[in-house]
Amino acid sequence: MALAPGGASAICRCPHDAGRATLVSRPRHRHRHHRVLASTSAPPAIEGRGVQLSVTTRRGRILPVLKDCSLSVPPGQLWMLLGPNGCGKSTLLKVLAGFLNPSAGTVYINKPCSYVFQNPDHQVVMPTVESDVAFGLGKLNLSLDEVRSRVSQSLDAVEMLSYSQRPIQTLSGGQKQRVAIAGALAEASKVLLLDELTTFLDEYDQMGVIKAVRNSVAAGREVSALWVTHRLEELKFADGAIYMEDGRTIIQGDVSTISKYIKKKQARYFGHFEL
Numbered sequence: 249m250a251l252a253p254g255g256a257s258a259i260c261r262c263p264h265d266a267g268r269a270t271l272v273s274r275p276r277h278r279h280r281h282h283r284v285l286a287s288t289s290a291p292p293a294i295e296g297r298g299v300q301l302s303v304t305t306r307r308g309r310i311l312p313v314l315k316d317c318s319l320s321v322p323p324g325q326l327w328m329l330l331g332p333n334g335c336g337k338s339t340l341l342k343v344l345a346g347f348l349n350p351s352a353g354t355v356y357i358n359k360p361c362s363y364v365f366q367n368p369d370h371q372v373v374m375p376t377v378e379s380d381v382a383f384g385l386g387k388l389n390l391s392l393d394e395v396r397s398r399v400s401q402s403l404d405a406v407e408m409l410s411y412s413q414r415p416i417q418t419l420s421g422g423q424k425q426r427v428a429i430a431g432a433l434a435e436a437s438k439v440l441l442l443d444e445l446t447t448f449l450d451e452y453d454q455m456g457v458i459k460a461v462r463n464s465v466a467a468g469r470e471v472s473a474l475w476v477t478h479r480l481e482e483l484k485f486a487d488g489a490i491y492m493e494d495g496r497t498i499i500q501g502d503v504s505t506i507s508k509y510i511k512k513k514q515a516r517y518f519g520h521f522e523l
């Protein structure tokens with residue numbers, strides 16, 4: 249097979265230093281309505297405490313985007329991050345990835361960590377499936393056998409092994425997302441930060457990507473994932489969830505608790521429109 253590992257990753261590697269703890273600044277007090285329901289004895293794979301972030305608009309106004317965000321994702325689990333449009337989900341994911349510096353709060357994340365973008369065309373760079381997955385391995389100084397083994401195991405995990413020789417441009421959006429996830433797995437990523445992966449996908453591709461992420465987080469792989477989504481129906485595939493509103497994490501916990509919480513809110517909201 250023609251594998252050509254390159255010098256950089258096709259998916260985006262989080263820029264934090266290696267190691268699991270990155271102290272950004274002192275934690276601030278928690279929002280009084282925030283409830284952390286998850287409990288586990290293992291140290292979290294992803295953790296944020298009192299995270300705040302403001303941006304300066306083009307008119308020079310300081311706009312608080314993240315006002316108080318705290319979350320904790322246990323290792324080896326898939327968690328979802330939900331909330332209304334513009335509440336700050338993608339911004340929080342970028343802070344966790346280290347792409348944006350918070351103005352206050354602490355962020356901890358297991359390394360290596362990879363960020364997979366919403367648009368599948370923004371993250372596949374090589375001409376064939378297998379060369380794309382191998383691309384990020386160039387910097388790791390691996391033997392060709394090791395590269396082959398990592399590429400085939402990662403493609404197998406996302407059920408794309410039979411597509412190894414396929415030209416990238418012949419893949420669907422969901423298949424490209426799965427190739428990007430395989431790239432992250434090949435690099436032995438411990439954390440996947442996934443930004444609205446299924447927004448542009450039909451139901452068939454959506455299920456393929458969900459399955460690929462679930463397989464990636466399967467027992468023994470030691471991979472954790474945080475997935476930003478709008479789709480409430482995806483919640484049932486998660487191990488836990490976090491709900492945000494207006495720059496704040498409001499509640500986090502098991503899927504049924506969060507699902508009930510969101511549905512209750514929706515019922516109250518739509519109740520206002522009943523004639």
Ligand SMILES: Nc1ncnc2c1ncn2[C@@H]1O[C@H](COP(=O)(O)OP(=O)(O)OP(=O)(O)O)[C@@H](O)[C@H]1O
Pocket residue numbers: 303304305311313331332333334335336337338339340
């Ligand atoms: N650099 C910036 N300048 C001005 N406003 C910003 C900037 N970055 C984020 N915002 C604003 O902050 C808010 C949160 O944005 P973000 O994209 O994180 O929300 P989101 O919950 O992911 O939204 P969506 O669900 O629509 O994708 C939005 O109102 C957005 O317009």
